[in-house]
Amino acid sequence: MLTVDALTKTYKTGDKALRSVSFTVPKGQVVGLIGPSGAGKSTLIRCVNRLVEPSEGRVLLNDLDITALPAAGLRRARRRIGMIFQEYALVERLTVMENVLSGRLGYVGFWRSFLRRFGGDDIANAFRLLDRVGLMAHADKRADALSGGQRQRVGIARALAQDPELLLVDEPTASLDPKTSRQIMRLIVEICDERGLPAIINIHDVVLAQQFAQRIIGLKAGEVVFDGPPTALDESVLTRIYGEEDWTAMRRASEEDDAAERDAAERMAGMV
Amino acid sequence: MTDTAYPRQWRRPPTMIRDPRLRWALYAGALVYLVLAVGTVEVNWLRVWEGLDRGWRFVLGFLQPDFTSRWRDISQGLVESLTMTMTATVAGVIISVPIGIGAARNLAPRPIYYLCRAIIALSRSLQEIIIAILLVAMFGFGPFAGFLTLTFATIGFLSKLLAEDIEDIDEAQAEAIRATGASWGQLVNYAVQPQVMPRLIGLVLYRFDINFRESAVIGIVGAGGIGATLNTAIDRYEYDSAGAVLLIVIAIVMAAEYSSSHIRKWVQ
Numbered sequence: 001m002l003t004v005d006a007l008t009k010t011y012k013t014g015d016k017a018l019r020s021v022s023f024t025v026p027k028g029q030v031v032g033l034i035g036p037s038g039a040g041k042s043t044l045i046r047c048v049n050r051l052v053e054p055s056e057g058r059v060l061l062n063d064l065d066i067t068a069l070p071a072a073g074l075r076r077a078r079r080r081i082g083m084i085f086q087e088y089a090l091v092e093r094l095t096v097m098e099n100v101l102s103g104r105l106g107y108v109g110f111w112r113s114f115l116r117r118f119g120g121d122d123i124a125n126a127f128r129l130l131d132r133v134g135l136m137a138h139a140d141k142r143a144d145a146l147s148g149g150q151r152q153r154v155g156i157a158r159a160l161a162q163d164p165e166l167l168l169v170d171e172p173t174a175s176l177d178p179k180t181s182r183q184i185m186r187l188i189v190e191i192c193d194e195r196g197l198p199a200i201i202n203i204h205d206v207v208l209a210q211q212f213a214q215r216i217i218g219l220k221a222g223e224v225v226f227d228g229p230p231t232a233l234d235e236s237v238l239t240r241i242y243g244e245e246d247w248t249a250m251r252r253a254s255e256e257d258d259a260a261e262r263d264a265a266e267r268m269a270g271m272v
Numbered sequence: 273m274t275d276t277a278y279p280r281q282w283r284r285p286p287t288m289i290r291d292p293r294l295r296w297a298l299y300a301g302a303l304v305y306l307v308l309a310v311g312t313v314e315v316n317w318l319r320v321w322e323g324l325d326r327g328w329r330f331v332l333g334f335l336q337p338d339f340t341s342r343w344r345d346i347s348q349g350l351v352e353s354l355t356m357t358m359t360a361t362v363a364g365v366i367i368s369v370p371i372g373i374g375a376a377r378n379l380a381p382r383p384i385y386y387l388c389r390a391i392i393a394l395s396r397s398l399q400e401i402i403i404a405i406l407l408v409a410m411f412g413f414g415p416f417a418g419f420l421t422l423t424f425a426t427i428g429f430l431s432k433l434l435a436e437d438i439e440d441i442d443e444a445q446a447e448a449i450r451a452t453g454a455s456w457g458q459l460v461n462y463a464v465q466p467q468v469m470p471r472l473i474g475l476v477l478y479r480f481d482i483n484f485r486e487s488a489v490i491g492i493v494g495a496g497g498i499g500a501t502l503n504t505a506i507d508r509y510e511y512d513s514a515g516a517v518l519l520i521v522i523a524i525v526m527a528a529e530y531s532s533s534h535i536r537k538w539v540q
């Protein structure tokens with residue numbers, strides 16, 4: 001369970017990125033975090049594992065106060081928090097397997113990781129995860145040899161290799177096409193379901209968020225302006241979060257995307 | 273469609289100095305300075321005439337290089353220079369990698385950053401020949417002084433460029449590794465090293481051939497190697513042997529250049 005309590009972040013420039021944000025994510029819940037660019041979505045999930053240092057407030061992961069930890073304790077806490085990034089953030093010149101195994105870095109000593117001599121359990125688990133995301137055959141390829149969707153799958157496997165108790169997901173579909181985006185979102189949600197993992201997914205695609213998240217938190221200028229089920233996300237709420245826009249047109253365009261995807265899938269099935 | 277009369281002429285606006293009078297004044301000033309500066313150079317045309325003769329003998333020596341009569345000196349100088357280059361490059365790399373990491377703003381804490389930057393500044397501010405003169409005075413004539421000189425110069429060069437390369441890495445990859453709970457050493461090994469390695473190898477190869485060229489120069493001030501052989505040959509007016517030395521230096525530098533470009537492509 002994750003508890004965010006009165007979290008505030010003020011950058012050195014004086015920008016208030018977060019203003020007293022509070023919410024609780026129970027075990028197994030997938031939360032979609034939406035809001036316009038600059039609303040503080042990215043800052044919020046980075047404050048959870050302190051890649052960005054929060055100014056005030058607390059973050060509790062199963063009663064462990066992450067905000068109070070010293071450096072060594074913070075590293076131990078980060079092992080329990082998997083993170084998936086926009087643009088994948090794989091180490092491009094390392095192999096797929098090294099990228100997945102890097103999820104174990106918090107658990108092994110420096111020399112073991114330097115010599116790439118990970119334990120048998122770690123290696124077997126890494127292969128299991130690669131199999132789960134459908135990349136068994138690519139283990140020894142360099143990460144930069146993969147396509148966008150494949151790279152994000154490696155990113156997911158890396159996060160899961162940490163054996164996390166929480167997933168932080170930062171715009172996982174920002175550089176993927178609509179079809180691959182849906183596949184990646186589906187994979188993340190399935191995995192959270194399998195493992196009972198809570199997740200916070202930072203996403204700017206409202207339709208995708210509604211389709212896959214169990215709960216939506218809307219952020220605007222660093223404040224929570226909506227917190228509820230996806231079904232409650234109507235036009236007035238969207239206007240509150242994003243400002244005036246033609247929401248019906250957006251939904252219709254996205255339905256067309258969906259229809260095109262189904263259509264393509266049917267045609268593919270017909271060919272086989 | 274409306275018929276707005278759009279301008280048919282466009283010129284790029286002046287970017288640096290907007291006032292045309294000031295601009296032209298500066299151009300004129302630069303020209304006047306150039307003319308005056310050239311005027312102050314005293315040229316002794318008689319000596320130029322005499323030097324032409326010696327220069328011509330030098331060119332002839334080049335055209336008929338004599339590799340044989342001083343071959344013992346030449347080969348000894350070459351081996352000394354190559355040994356100096358190799359050892360100084362290796363020692364320089366071993367020392368400059370930690371200093372380069374320490375001088376990268378995104379990896380090192382402030383005090384270490386400033387310390388490493390100071391070491392780099394010191395190494396870069398002294399020219400090789402000056403260091404060689406100092407070290408020859410301290411350790412005597414011979415290749416040991418040359419080895420120390422080249423090592424010292426390598427540290428400034430490699431550390432600075434490595435540090436700048438580390439500061440330019442893709443932060444997202446480093447952030448992802450940090451998010452797994454990796455320690456500082458693991459961060460360097462997993463997120464930084466893969467990103468900077470190809471360029472580091474390229475820089476080391478480049479420094480290798482700079483060191484070889486420098487070894488010929490610092491030999492002239494007594495730091496041993498092929499430079500000492502060259503100096504002796506010129507002192508004895510043996511321009512054919514000097515020509516042979518220069519040709520060998522050129523050949524080795526070209527070979528190093530050619531092979532390093534291949535290796536760089538291969539490590540990408």
